[in-house]
Amino acid sequence: VLFTVGDYLAERLSQIGIRHHFIVPGDYNLVLLDKLEAHPALTEIGCTNELNCSLAAEGYARACGVGVCVVTYSVGAFSALNGIGSAYAENLPVILVSGAPNTNDMDQHLLHHTLGDHDFSYQFEMAKRVTCCAVAIRRAAQAPELIDRAIRTALLKRKPAYIEVPTNLSREACARPGPASAIAEPNLSDGPALDSAVIAASEFLCAKQKQVILVGPKVRRAGAQKALLRLAEAIGCAVVLQPAAKGSFPEDHPQFAGIFWGQVSTLAADTIVNWADVLICIGTVFTDYSTVGWTALPNVPQLVADIDSVTLAHPNIYFSRVQLHDFLSRLAEAASWNSSTMTEYTRLRPDPSLGHASRGQEKLTRKEVARQTQLLLTPETTVFTDTGDSWFNGIQLCLPRGAEFEIEMQWGHIGWTIPASFGYALAKPERRTIVMVGDGAFQMTAQEVSQMVRYRIPIIILLLNNRGYTIEVEIHDGLYNRIQNWDYALLVQAFSSKEEGGRALGLEAHTAEEISGALERAMAHKDGPTLIECNIHPDDCSRELITWGHFVAAANSRVSAKD
Ligand SMILES: Cc1ncc(Cn2nnc(CCOP(=O)(O)OP(=O)(O)O)c2C)c(N)n1
Numbered sequence: 001v002l003f004t005v006g007d008y009l010a011e012r013l014s015q016i017g018i019r020h021h022f023i024v025p026g027d028y029n030l031v032l033l034d035k036l037e038a039h040p041a042l043t044e045i046g047c048t049n050e051l052n053c054s055l056a057a058e059g060y061a062r063a064c065g066v067g068v069c070v071v072t073y074s075v076g077a078f079s080a081l082n083g084i085g086s087a088y089a090e091n092l093p094v095i096l097v098s099g100a101p102n103t104n105d106m107d108q109h110l111l112h113h114t115l116g117d118h119d120f121s122y123q124f125e126m127a128k129r130v131t132c133c134a135v136a137i138r139r140a141a142q143a144p145e146l147i148d149r150a151i152r153t154a155l156l157k158r159k160p161a162y163i164e165v166p167t168n169l170s171r172e173a174c175a176r177p178g179p180a181s182a183i184a185e186p187n188l189s190d191g192p193a194l195d196s197a198v199i200a201a202s203e204f205l206c207a208k209q210k211q212v213i214l215v216g217p218k219v220r221r222a223g224a225q226k227a228l229l230r231l232a233e234a235i236g237c238a239v240v241l242q243p244a245a246k247g248s249f250p251e252d253h254p255q256f257a258g259i260f261w262g263q264v265s266t267l268a269a270d271t272i273v274n275w276a277d278v279l280i281c282i283g284t285v286f287t288d289y290s291t292v293g294w295t296a297l298p299n300v301p302q303l304v305a306d307i308d309s310v311t312l313a314h315p316n317i318y319f320s321r322v323q324l325h326d327f328l329s330r331l332a333e334a335a336s337w338n339s340s341t342m343t344e345y346t347r348l349r350p351d352p353s354l355g356h357a358s359r360g361q362e363k364l365t366r367k368e369v370a371r372q373t374q375l376l377l378t379p380e381t382t383v384f385t386d387t388g389d390s391w392f393n394g395i396q397l398c399l400p401r402g403a404e405f406e407i408e409m410q411w412g413h414i415g416w417t418i419p420a421s422f423g424y425a426l427a428k429p430e431r432r433t434i435v436m437v438g439d440g441a442f443q444m445t446a447q448e449v450s451q452m453v454r455y456r457i458p459i460i461i462l463l464l465n466n467r468g469y470t471i472e473v474e475i476h477d478g479l480y481n482r483i484q485n486w487d488y489a490l491l492v493q494a495f496s497s498k499e500e501g502g503r504a505l506g507l508e509a510h511t512a513e514e515i516s517g518a519l520e521r522a523m524a525h526k527d528g529p530t531l532i533e534c535n536i537h538p539d540d541c542s543r544e545l546i547t548w549g550h551f552v553a554a555a556n557s558r559v560s561a562k563d
């Protein structure tokens with residue numbers, strides 16, 4: 001049997017651990033889809049549209065390190081580029097594969113699914129801008145080198161890549177691939193750079209009295225959680241997390257000192273950060289959102305350990321090619337014990353209040369939803385929170401050891417949780433995935449609930465219905481923040497067809513009693529997703545959102561420097 005370009009791509013994807021590829025078919029990619037489906041290790045997962053397809057691959061990459069979505073030219077790829085933007089912003093290697101016109105038609109004919117002229121280079125140009133490597137195969141003979149280059153670069157840089165496959169090349173003869181290590185072997189630290197970074201960092205820290213470790217979202221992307229734990233326990237200092245890093249350090253650990261988010265921090269994390277005389281920043285990202293409109297930019301000397309570099313404040317040195325995992329592990333051996341910030345934090349740590357239970361018939365509140373969600377959490381739970389007040393409700397949750405937390409704070413595409421939790425849960429069926437999403441966000445990507453039905457994935461969707469774009473209201477209100485209300489419970493039931501497939505449970509909750517009943521039914525429903533529409537008052541939003549929104553709006557409306 002002929003080994004083809006499509007077979008080469010399928011083999012390489014399976015060699016890097018892909019078991020599901022997310023697709024939307026189109027006549028430019030059908031033969032390629034045949035080749036991928038023919039591979040014994042790959043299972044094709046159809047999606048309802050290419051935005052959801054790319055976001056599902058992004059969620060899949062959060063679960064198992066890499067994801068792939070396969071779409072048709074232009075009409076498919078343009079929508080997929082949004083999810084690729086998320087993968088880029090969130091440091092996730094997602095491979096976007098797009099079918100493309102027959103090479104015999106290029107510069108010759110006018111074709112469908114194109115801009116209507118003879119220039120077919122525009123998509124490749126666009127893809128270059130939102131990936132770390134974009135390749136367009138034009139001859140079968142060059143396919144192995146191009147495919148390997150794109151996949152290897154994505155894995156090394158933890159950024160998305162783009163592979164364009166013209167419709168006539170998928171079936172053309174191609175060489176077989178060599179060992180997987182050629183594309184999967186990680187970068188190693190440079191020996192001398194690692195040694196001198198550890199020595200310089202130890203000396204830098206020895207001169208400090210009040211050390212705090214600040215954990216950022218890139219720790220998880222670098223697979224350095226265990227090394228982080230070793231370093232934290234070698235020093236004995238307080239450990240605080242940026243909001244997008246929640247879940248990277250165990251919250252039942254005695255050194256956990258809360259989520260550091262300026263004035264909207266949890267557990268007085270901001271107090272201990274303000275008391276420190278040095279911040280050990282590990283995989284941190286300081287944006288307008290994570291610094292509450294720049295009001296919480298730390299201003300103490302920092303030791304910055306990034307995915308593959310270390311920067312010191314005094315003396316001001318930059319060490320490149322130092323892998324985060326190696327650096328943290330080696331610093332854990334060299335660092336000396338200094339628990340002064342933990343001693344101080346123990347004095348000021350507030351008692352985590354679970355909040356009082358509402359009485360059964362009381363109207364449902366945001367707090368009651370959060371309280372009952374907290375009771376559901378186990379080591380096997382993964383919580384997804386969408387852009388909106390759900391961020392603030394989710395950040396307040398106390399994660400039991402082993403529970404995972406996924407958030408998309410850098411890209412912030414509302415509705416991301418629905419396709420992303422679907423992709424994630426496909427890769428980790430043994431976990432219980434719970435989504436916290438607002439009504440506005442849900443309206444963006446609701447169709448993907450039908451794929452949770454089709455593939456019988458028991459995701460629990462807590463839809464906080466506060467009748468509109470409340471996070472936007474708190475930043476800057478106007479008519480544009482009002483939306484059409486849906487009957488969300490009824491909608492998801494429409495995704496269950498009479499004939500086959502799983503079943504979606506759609507429930508409404510207006511009181512504390514109704515939501516506890518709904519959650520009980522949700523936990524028992526395994527044959528597909530459960531959506532619980534939690535009806536709360538339009539003004540029932542977290543005080544953290546109000547504070548945060550105020551300062552973000554102020555940052556957005558700063559007059560331009562030249563004025
Ligand atoms: C794709 C996309 N389009 C627009 C936005 C701007 N945006 N950010 N948050 C929102 C409103 C979110 O409303 P909900 O999901 O109802 O959340 P709540 O804050 O809980 O009401 C918008 C419209 C966005 N973040 N992503």
Ligand SMILES: [Mg+2]
Nearest residue numbers: 438439468470
């Ligand atoms: Mg809302």
